Amino acid sequence: MKPKLKDIARELGVSTATVSNALSGNGRVSEKTRQMIREKIQEIGYLPSGAGRALRTGRSGVLGLVLPDISNPLFPAFAQAIEAAAAESGHGILIADSHGDAAAQSEAVDRMIERGADGIVVVPCRGTRVSDTSLPVAIIDAVSSPGNSVCADHCAGGRVAVEHLLALGHRNLILLGQSRRSSVQSDRISGMQAALTTTAQVRVIWLEDGTPDFASLVRQGATAVVATSDLHALTALTQLQGAGLSVPGDVSVVGFDDLSFSARITPGLTTIAQNMPAIAATAVAYLISQLRGAPRPPAQVIPMSLLVRASTGPAPKPQEATPNMEK
Amino acid sequence: MKPKLKDIARELGVSTATVSNALSGNGRVSEKTRQMIREKIQEIGYLPSGAGRALRTGRSGVLGLVLPDISNPLFPAFAQAIEAAAAESGHGILIADSHGDAAAQSEAVDRMIERGADGIVVVPCRGTRVSDTSLPVAIIDAVSSPGNSVCADHCAGGRVAVEHLLALGHRNLILLGQSRRSSVQSDRISGMQAALTTTAQVRVIWLEDGTPDFASLVRQGATAVVATSDLHALTALTQLQGAGLSVPGDVSVVGFDDLSFSARITPGLTTIAQNMPAIAATAVAYLISQLRGAPRPPAQVIPMSLLVRASTGPAPKPQEATPNMEK
DNA sequence: CTGTTAGCGCATTCAC
DNA sequence: GTGAATGCGCTAACAG
Numbered sequence: 001m002k003p004k005l006k007d008i009a010r011e012l013g014v015s016t017a018t019v020s021n022a023l024s025g026n027g028r029v030s031e032k033t034r035q036m037i038r039e040k041i042q043e044i045g046y047l048p049s050g051a052g053r054a055l056r057t058g059r060s061g062v063l064g065l066v067l068p069d070i071s072n073p074l075f076p077a078f079a080q081a082i083e084a085a086a087a088e089s090g091h092g093i094l095i096a097d098s099h100g101d102a103a104a105q106s107e108a109v110d111r112m113i114e115r116g117a118d119g120i121v122v123v124p125c126r127g128t129r130v131s132d133t134s135l136p137v138a139i140i141d142a143v144s145s146p147g148n149s150v151c152a153d154h155c156a157g158g159r160v161a162v163e164h165l166l167a168l169g170h171r172n173l174i175l176l177g178q179s180r181r182s183s184v185q186s187d188r189i190s191g192m193q194a195a196l197t198t199t200a201q202v203r204v205i206w207l208e209d210g211t212p213d214f215a216s217l218v219r220q221g222a223t224a225v226v227a228t229s230d231l232h233a234l235t236a237l238t239q240l241q242g243a244g245l246s247v248p249g250d251v252s253v254v255g256f257d258d259l260s261f262s263a264r265i266t267p268g269l270t271t272i273a274q275n276m277p278a279i280a281a282t283a284v285a286y287l288i289s290q291l292r293g294a295p296r297p298p299a300q301v302i303p304m305s306l307l308v309r310a311s312t313g314p315a316p317k318p319q320e321a322t323p324n325m326e327k
Numbered sequence: 328m329k330p331k332l333k334d335i336a337r338e339l340g341v342s343t344a345t346v347s348n349a350l351s352g353n354g355r356v357s358e359k360t361r362q363m364i365r366e367k368i369q370e371i372g373y374l375p376s377g378a379g380r381a382l383r384t385g386r387s388g389v390l391g392l393v394l395p396d397i398s399n400p401l402f403p404a405f406a407q408a409i410e411a412a413a414a415e416s417g418h419g420i421l422i423a424d425s426h427g428d429a430a431a432q433s434e435a436v437d438r439m440i441e442r443g444a445d446g447i448v449v450v451p452c453r454g455t456r457v458s459d460t461s462l463p464v465a466i467i468d469a470v471s472s473p474g475n476s477v478c479a480d481h482c483a484g485g486r487v488a489v490e491h492l493l494a495l496g497h498r499n500l501i502l503l504g505q506s507r508r509s510s511v512q513s514d515r516i517s518g519m520q521a522a523l524t525t526t527a528q529v530r531v532i533w534l535e536d537g538t539p540d541f542a543s544l545v546r547q548g549a550t551a552v553v554a555t556s557d558l559h560a561l562t563a564l565t566q567l568q569g570a571g572l573s574v575p576g577d578v579s580v581v582g583f584d585d586l587s588f589s590a591r592i593t594p595g596l597t598t599i600a601q602n603m604p605a606i607a608a609t610a611v612a613y614l615i616s617q618l619r620g621a622p623r624p625p626a627q628v629i630p631m632s633l634l635v636r637a638s639t640g641p642a643p644k645p646q647e648a649t650p651n652m653e654k
Numbered sequence: 655c656t657g658t659t660a661g662c663g664c665a666t667t668c669a670c
Numbered sequence: 671g672t673g674a675a676t677g678c679g680c681t682a683a684c685a686g
Contacts (some may be wrong), residue, residue, distance in 0.1 A: 004679060014657085016658095016681090017657065017658080017682085018657075024681080026682085033655090047437060047440050047441045049382075049680070050442045051378050051381035051387065052678075053680055054378035054381075054662090054680090055376075055378040055379055055382050055679080062421070062442060070410060071404055073403060073588070076397055076399065076400060076403060079422065080398045083424050084424070092438065092442050094419050094420065095406065095410060095422055096410065096414075097410050114374045114376070115388070134329060231591060234588055234592055238564070238592040241565065241569060242568060242593040242594060247569070260399075260558065261562075265562060266568075331663060344665080344672070344673060345671080348672085354666090354672090357671060379663030379664040382662090382677095382679065382680085383663080383664045383665045384664085384665065384678085658684085658685075668675090668676105669674085
């Protein structure tokens with residue numbers, strides 16, 4: 001049988017309360033008995049029962065993490081950051097996947113509550129709102145989303161990406177997104193558009209409408225593509241390279257999120273990275289401050305940063321006045 | 328205050344035992360009261376307390392998942408599969424990252440036990456063994472690893488990859504790994520080597536020694552590269568394309584694990600995929616059968632499958648007898 | 655400084 | 671079919 005607090009107390013001839021106090025640091029315990037207890041714990045390999053503690057204190061030391069899609073390649077960085085931030089304050093992480101479904105999402109939240117989570121970090125499905133709960137909830141979405149607690153400055157990120165290209169002399173850009181319904185992607189695209197000078201031409205393409213022939217778009221005059229994700233940037237980049245075009249000689253490519261492969265391809269992908277540790281730490285802090293009874297803090301927006309790698313370079317010299325498609 | 332079992336019992340004028348029985352399905356409860364109780368639960372939004380239940384039954388309904396590196400791009404597919412398999416049997420997933428450190432790994436296991444996990448799935452750090460615990464543990468590693476409970480047939484996967492290339496006429500291969508110390512990668516490379524006929528030439532390259540110039544290797548006669556991961560395959564593929572070589576015209580490229588980007592690049596990456604749902608389901612079933620008191624089942628090996636996409640094609644016609652570097 | 659006591663919310667005997 | 675009592679392991683008051 002697993003050793004319990006009572007066993008330690010009995011074998012040492014002290015009371016369970018003393019052992020509990022020694023463990024938690026609360027209450028006054030003499031250094032001598034404290035030492036005795038520590039040794040005994042090592043000796044018999046005692047591990048406190050979270051269930052007992054949770055039942056008594058109402059705190060489990062576990063935070064829930066509800067995601068719309070674990071298979072999203074952004075997830076590893078995200079989960080790792082959240083796990084690290086939670087571990088920092090002694091919390092564990094319970095994960096759940098809502099598979100992009102609003103009903104599954106609120107069910108997941110319920111299950112988190114059932115399992116005793118002290119608070120929940122939710123990355124909501126597109127267009128869903130997280131129903132009110134008795135627990136602190138931190139929502140990571142986009143600035144434009146209602147209820148958002150913390151997020152990257154996607155809009156500014158889009159701006160920075162386009163400014164980078166403008167500075168390199170690009171004046172004819174392709175803006176590449178996946179889904180119009182994603183508020184994160186919309187924010188990024190809006191930011192890109194906000195950075196445009198009147199002299200630049202732009203075409204927005206959504207992959208949900210089908211994958212375009214990037215090479216022919218380049219032949220029509222485009223000199224750069226800015227994608228809302230490194231994944232889409234990679235799709236464009238490999239397609240362009242496969243068609244014999246040079247990146248960044250003929251076209252520059254910029255992505256978002258600095259995914260695992262982005263630094264390891266040729267050319268290295270210039271990208272706009274989220275500050276995952278900061279976002280995760282903010283979300284967790286948001287939860288923990290509420291656990292301590294503080295009021296719900298205001299939403300925070302974390303800056304994104306431009307990582308210049310080899311996929312962006314000066315715009316190619318215009319050979320001739322090539323005809324352009326305008327949106 | 329959150330509603331408890333007692334509240335329902337009181338408001339309905341029945342005992343807590345009856346409500347508990349109605350919830351669990353155990354015990355005999357008349358259909359009429361069962362219905363009454365269900366309605367009341369909906370009405371007041373009752374959620375049972377996992378802590379109370381766990382304390383009483385000794386089961387939390389939560390499984391631990393300890394990983395060496397959450398940021399590994401294979402992780403999303405893996406975590407998703409495990410989460411789904413666990414949800415199937417009503418279990419939640421508690422994740423922890425051991426950051427490739429053996430000490431952190433056993434600490435993570437301890438914390439899982441503390442938090443009341445019913446069992447633990449461990450993907451061990453390279454070269455570590457998971458110390459015995461009082462809990463059921465499923466270890467996902469490589470066939471060659473001691474203590475392994477379930478894994479993909481990495482060796483056979485390597486064989487299939489090379490056989491695919493051999494059938495396409497390739498006779499001069501580059502085998503690409505990251506780290507010699509990874510048993511998964513070693514198994515994959517061994518499998519590749521086992522499939523070689525005497526007429527084929529091979530060179531094994533480890534990225535931990537530095538990134539090679541793939542284009543010059545091709546000029547020396549290689550017509551295909553088989554990487555132990557899609558990530559490394561992508562590194563090779565983009566480098567080759569950037570150097571003006573055609574994939575698969577000049578070189579074929581094969582990877583492993585069917586990562587998120589593999590289907591979305593040009594050319595689509597031919598890869599050897601793990602059957603994640605099967606592996607996850609097996610690991611979870613392994614745990615659950617032990618929870619029911621069954622003896623520890625024998626280790627299982629799950630087949631891998633070849634996904635042929637556009638990155639592999641017939642070997643180019645030999646132009647001349649090019650000199651070859653042999654390892 | 656340390657021991658005693660009383661539950662936290664639930665599932666489970668055992669009577670009825 | 672249903673109800674009353676008991677304790678899972680722990681912590682928070684209070685008493686000594």
